[in-house]
Amino acid sequence: MTDGNTTDDLADERASLVEQVPERRRIAIAIVGAVFWTWLLARWAYHNALLDVIATALGFPDLIRSEVPVLVRQGWIPGGPFRAVADAVAGVANALGPADVLLEWLVWLADLAAFAATIAPKLADGAFITVYLTVVSLLLGLVIAVPLAVARVYGGRVLSTLSLGYTELIRGTPLLAQLFFLWYALQLGSVARAIGFTGEPPIPQAAAMVAVVGFTINSAAYQAEYIRSALQSIDAGQLTAARAVGLDMRGTIRHVVLPQGLRLAIPGWTNEFVYLIKYSSLAAFITVPELFRAAEGVGSDTFRYTKVYVIVGLFYLALVLTTALAMGRFEAAVSIPGLDSSGNQE
Amino acid sequence: MTLLELEDIEKAYENEEVLHGVSLGMEQGDVEVLVGPSGAGKSTLLRCVNRLTEIDAGTIRLAGESIHDLDSNDLRQRVGMVFQDFNLFAHRTARGNVTLGLEEVLGMDHDEAVERAEAHLDQVGLAEQADSYPAELSGGQQQRVGIARALAMDPELMLFDEPTSSLDPELIGDVLAVMNDLAAEGMTMLCVTHEMGFARSAADTLTMLDGGRIVERGPPERLFENPQHERTESFLGQFTDFE
Ligand SMILES: Nc1ncnc2c1ncn2[C@@H]1O[C@H](COP(=O)(O)OP(=O)(O)OP(=O)(O)O)[C@@H](O)[C@H]1O
Ligand SMILES: [Mg+2]
Numbered sequence: 341m342t343d344g345n346t347t348d349d350l351a352d353e354r355a356s357l358v359e360q361v362p363e364r365r366r367i368a369i370a371i372v373g374a375v376f377w378t379w380l381l382a383r384w385a386y387h388n389a390l391l392d393v394i395a396t397a398l399g400f401p402d403l404i405r406s407e408v409p410v411l412v413r414q415g416w417i418p419g420g421p422f423r424a425v426a427d428a429v430a431g432v433a434n435a436l437g438p439a440d441v442l443l444e445w446l447v448w449l450a451d452l453a454a455f456a457a458t459i460a461p462k463l464a465d466g467a468f469i470t471v472y473l474t475v476v477s478l479l480l481g482l483v484i485a486v487p488l489a490v491a492r493v494y495g496g497r498v499l500s501t502l503s504l505g506y507t508e509l510i511r512g513t514p515l516l517a518q519l520f521f522l523w524y525a526l527q528l529g530s531v532a533r534a535i536g537f538t539g540e541p542p543i544p545q546a547a548a549m550v551a552v553v554g555f556t557i558n559s560a561a562y563q564a565e566y567i568r569s570a571l572q573s574i575d576a577g578q579l580t581a582a583r584a585v586g587l588d589m590r591g592t593i594r595h596v597v598l599p600q601g602l603r604l605a606i607p608g609w610t611n612e613f614v615y616l617i618k619y620s621s622l623a624a625f626i627t628v629p630e631l632f633r634a635a636e637g638v639g640s641d642t643f644r645y646t647k648v649y650v651i652v653g654l655f656y657l658a659l660v661l662t663t664a665l666a667m668g669r670f671e672a673a674v675s676i677p678g679l680d681s682s683g684n685q686e
Numbered sequence: 687m688t689l690l691e692l693e694d695i696e697k698a699y700e701n702e703e704v705l706h707g708v709s710l711g712m713e714q715g716d717v718e719v720l721v722g723p724s725g726a727g728k729s730t731l732l733r734c735v736n737r738l739t740e741i742d743a744g745t746i747r748l749a750g751e752s753i754h755d756l757d758s759n760d761l762r763q764r765v766g767m768v769f770q771d772f773n774l775f776a777h778r779t780a781r782g783n784v785t786l787g788l789e790e791v792l793g794m795d796h797d798e799a800v801e802r803a804e805a806h807l808d809q810v811g812l813a814e815q816a817d818s819y820p821a822e823l824s825g826g827q828q829q830r831v832g833i834a835r836a837l838a839m840d841p842e843l844m845l846f847d848e849p850t851s852s853l854d855p856e857l858i859g860d861v862l863a864v865m866n867d868l869a870a871e872g873m874t875m876l877c878v879t880h881e882m883g884f885a886r887s888a889a890d891t892l893t894m895l896d897g898g899r900i901v902e903r904g905p906p907e908r909l910f911e912n913p914q915h916e917r918t919e920s921f922l923g924q925f926t927d928f929e
Contacts (some may be wrong), residue, residue, distance in 0.1 A: 505729055549824075562749055575776075577769060577771050577772075577773035578774070578775055580738060581769060581770070581773035581774070581775070581832075582775070583762065584736060584738060584762055584766075584767040584836075585762065585766075585786070585787035585791060586759045586760070586762040586785070586787060586791040586837070586839065587758055587787065591791070595775075595784075595790060596775055600776060600777045604776070645899050676776060676819055676821040677822055678820070678821025678822040680819045683776070686823050
């Protein structure tokens with residue numbers, strides 16, 4: 341699919357997760373993903389304060405239960421049947437005498453499912469913050485990344501050096517160090533609280549705001565790199581043609597360069613999206629109760645760390661795969677007729 | 687009326703001198719064909735006329751006015767350009783390629799721009815392809831969109847830089863037909879092309895450029911039948927052999 345001439349190393353890395361997946365598996369991911377997201381959205385809605393107010397006003401005070409604290413939230417999928425299977429299989433295994441590996445695995449899996457059913461509501465809450473951090477930071481980052489990339493490619497000496505300096509500084513230092521810098525060194529948390537990020541719904545927690553700032557700064561740098569390489573792969577002849585009809589540089593960038601460059605950047609952008617879903621777990625270190633921290637909480641309450649991390653891993657996997665799938669769809673939907681995703685003639 | 691006047695144009699890239707005192711004048715309605723070996727400076731000369739490249743010395747006048755007294759974007763509206771590699775905007779339909787300049791440069795409203803674009807696409811025989819994207823068109827069709835895009839701006843002068851050199855032989859005819867029509871309608875055209883049939887039938891003047899200097903300039907028949915310079919004779923000879 342890629343043609344080395346129009347893409348550079350960074351862009352080659354784009355090779356998107358989904359494109360290499362065969363159609364049948366893609367459908368399977370879509371089905372599992374739809375179930376997962378339906379459940380997740382329903383969970384979020386079920387405990388949403390705003391929806392609660394609306395439902396109560398409409399005369400359904402018990403429809404939405406935003407008052408239930410996270411720690412005591414009950415699942416909708418009963419753990420009991422899984423428990424029963426686990427116990428039954430365990431009984432059979434004991435009767436058969438010395439450990440049967442296959443049966444032991446079955447017991448472990450049934451037990452995992454039962455455990456997942458009970459802890460999933462708590463993880464759903466963390467997943468909301470993870471999705472929130474990721475989407476907000478990615479979009480704010482994009483707003484910064486576009487001018488950074490344009491400055492880098494068309495900005496002249498000073499602007500392009502500034503842009504380069506920013507991206508190299510950010511890409512050259514660990515994300516966790518950046519978060520700690522904002523949180524501990526700059527004490528941005530107190531600033532956020534002073535501005536009014538109290539953590540009382542629907543106002544987000546101060547720590548989450550600091551995480552958004554950190555992830556935005558960070559992902560802007562990576563997105564700028566993807567967009568830069570996309571802009572540079574646009575054939576210079578089109579820029580000459582735009583100038584030749586009388587467009588100025590601004591008009592050329594806006595009407596010729598960006599519409600194509602942003603399309604070409606989608607695969608790289610998908611990568612960044614997926615990375616950010618995973619790296620948003622670093623927000624746990626500055627006390628944001630996102631998915632990973634929610635899992636840690638469950639772990640320290642139950643001491644069943646192995647199963648907690650397996651389950652939270654599946655959550656991340658579901659988020660990542662559905663995102664990649666959706667982005668693949670988006671890429672196809674906005675593709676230019678007659679051209680493939682790297683801008684080459686089909 | 688003298689539409690275009692070049693006087694002692696000098697141009698160097700870094701250390702390489704490309705144009706050494708080129709002078710020529712074109713009357714309104716003139717069709718001039720510029721020929722010469724690779725590296726002679728033909729493209730450079732064209733690009734100087736719409737200021738895609740700035741000259742180092744000399745004067746270029748369009749309708750009596752020095753082009754350096756004009757805003758370069760205003761100048762470019764008055765001078766259309768067609769490129770060897772078409773250079774169509776890949777993300778826009780044929781129609782969208784034409785309307786971009788109309789809307790964003792001339793400030794035309796959308797409906798008016800679409801109407802004008804479709805008229806010009808019709809003029810180059812592409813009324814049916816208005817909704818096609820460049821990657822869905824043949825080279826010959828793309829080049830005709832390129833011509834429509836330039837014409838729609840209602841230029842006083844059209845520059846053609848080897849408009850048929852990237853085309854398969856069987857597609858060249860369609861593009862030349864459009865150029866012939868334009869010439870017949872009285873468009874002033876400065877064309878770099880090695881289509882000698884076009885030069886013979888449509889050009890008023892044939893100019894031979896070599897090493898950044900005009901070697902010989904005159905009516906095409908004279909340069910073909912009775913060249914004054916050995917360089918012209920040998921250069922044009924390679925083409926006439928084929929005919
Ligand atoms: N942007 C540039 N920077 C440096 N040198 C250039 C540039 N453009 C052209 N040149 C040089 O100027 C000389 C003339 O180039 P030009 O493109 O005008 O020639 P040409 O007559 O159009 O040739 P061709 O028939 O190959 O298109 C060449 O030696 C070329 O290498
Ligand atoms: Mg040339």
